[in-house]
Amino acid sequence: MPNPIPPEMSAILRLIPSVDELLATARIRGLLTAQPRWAALEAIREVLAECRRGALAGDLTPEAARALVAPAALEVAVEAAAVRKARPSLRAVINASGVVLHTNLGRAPLAEAALAAIEAAARGYSTLEFDLTTGARGSRQVHVEDLLCALTGAEAAFAVNNNAAAVFLGVNTLANGREVLISRGELVEIGDSFRIPDVMTGAGGRLREVGTTNRTHLKDYEDAVGPETALILKVHRSNFQLMGFTAEVETADLAALGKRRGLPTMEDLGSGALLDLSLFGLPREPLAADAIRAGVDLVTFSGDKLLGGPQAGIVVGRRDLVTRLRRNPLARAVRIDKLCLAGLEATLRLLRDPERARQEIPALAMLGLPSAAVGARAEALAEALRTAVPDVSCAVEDGTSEVGGGALPLASIPTRVLALRGGEGPGLLEERLRLGEPPVLVRVKEDRVLVDLRTVSPSEDAPLREALATALRAGSARRVA
Numbered sequence: 001m002p003n004p005i006p007p008e009m010s011a012i013l014r015l016i017p018s019v020d021e022l023l024a025t026a027r028i029r030g031l032l033t034a035q036p037r038w039a040a041l042e043a044i045r046e047v048l049a050e051c052r053r054g055a056l057a058g059d060l061t062p063e064a065a066r067a068l069v070a071p072a073a074l075e076v077a078v079e080a081a082a083v084r085k086a087r088p089s090l091r092a093v094i095n096a097s098g099v100v101l102h103t104n105l106g107r108a109p110l111a112e113a114a115l116a117a118i119e120a121a122a123r124g125y126s127t128l129e130f131d132l133t134t135g136a137r138g139s140r141q142v143h144v145e146d147l148l149c150a151l152t153g154a155e156a157a158f159a160v161n162n163n164a165a166a167v168f169l170g171v172n173t174l175a176n177g178r179e180v181l182i183s184r185g186e187l188v189e190i191g192d193s194f195r196i197p198d199v200m201t202g203a204g205g206r207l208r209e210v211g212t213t214n215r216t217h218l219k220d221y222e223d224a225v226g227p228e229t230a231l232i233l234k235v236h237r238s239n240f241q242l243m244g245f246t247a248e249v250e251t252a253d254l255a256a257l258g259k260r261r262g263l264p265t266m267e268d269l270g271s272g273a274l275l276d277l278s279l280f281g282l283p284r285e286p287l288a289a290d291a292i293r294a295g296v297d298l299v300t301f302s303g304d305k306l307l308g309g310p311q312a313g314i315v316v317g318r319r320d321l322v323t324r325l326r327r328n329p330l331a332r333a334v335r336i337d338k339l340c341l342a343g344l345e346a347t348l349r350l351l352r353d354p355e356r357a358r359q360e361i362p363a364l365a366m367l368g369l370p371s372a373a374v375g376a377r378a379e380a381l382a383e384a385l386r387t388a389v390p391d392v393s394c395a396v397e398d399g400t401s402e403v404g405g406g407a408l409p410l411a412s413i414p415t416r417v418l419a420l421r422g423g424e425g426p427g428l429l430e431e432r433l434r435l436g437e438p439p440v441l442v443r444v445k446e447d448r449v450l451v452d453l454r455t456v457s458p459s460e461d462a463p464l465r466e467a468l469a470t471a472l473r474a475g476s477a478r479r480v481a
């Protein structure tokens, strides 16, 4: 026989309302007009189950037991749970971190022209793979190939799902079961689970490491070339830099070696700048056009890093090799989807006019914002907060923004940040902002929460101000209480 429930516990259990009783209350009836029924019902069941667990855990004082089953408290909990269940999981956030290409926050925000193209392609049917002049099936690549060739000087181009897929497809097509030469200084991990050596071996290539971690010479590659060699690969180190006693082989020298030995060369540029970043006062990143000019056969890069477009991987280079990649059956598995393709085409069209691109592609516009312009917005925000929350402690100070996305890891972009000192400590304020609506993501430095408006669109200034005021007020209310 199971232990009988002690009488004081069953007394509490009897006080817990039923689902129907809760559904009949005014508050939950109101909730049902605002939230879907499934969310409300799931929330009620969860809250009641939690309540029963609490009652059965025992050791409740009579007051705690009454608080546990108080209808008002249950209704509040149900409402919060229902709102949480009904709201989308993938939500917009305000990125006040100052990291422009924040991989976890979706990298590059898109230009209006890209958004419009995506909406048009998504809403109805399109010329995705249809040639209007012949009335026959076409290729989805025609929408971006000429643009990519014009922007990079390459003779052929091909867009896939992302840059990891581009590297994978390149190695699989050109070196499946054979050797790929790569410098030991370039066997990098880009993020999370993306490691260049793993992608190469996953694609069927046999890694043939040359040189050392800090120094690799042309002779190292030359000595390693043998009958099994199928490809020479160069990888941009992206998120770290080698300093001190270092040597690496110039792209042009590698390309020349490939030509001498009849071997294809491929360079993974990673962030794939199409505009010279020194225009923004940043260190000059190698452009895809530079690599093509240096004679590399294939160049790959991302669509959503310094290019400022949607997720995509881009391959440009020699026509015969691009054609081989396109014919690889795996190309279908890494095909670019129509929405990204529409956004990519629109972004590339903007890039044909560098001046327009700098103004209209948000990632580039953010990188180009002068510190003083960010500072002026921060001052206005500080002023508004002082009015809205009289006991706020805030000041505008110098700071640094980051490019992010594994690009230019050491480049720090001078900026001006709003520094907030919440009396309850920066950790609690950061959490309150993150859990608010809209969620606001900030940086914490020592005792301060830093808000960098470089990565906040001016259209978000008002919701950001509201979110900051709400979080700061909640903090002061707690302190007073």
Ligand SMILES: *Cc1c(COP(=O)(O)O)cnc(C)c1O
Pocket (backbone or CB within 6 Å): 162, 163, 164, 165, 167, 190, 194, 235, 236, 237, 238, 239, 268, 269, 270, 271, 301, 302, 303, 312, 313, 405, 406
């Ligand atoms: C970011 C990066 C990748 C991966 O690109 P995705 O578009 O995220 O797949 C590959 N190689 C290098 C060098 C990178 O910097």
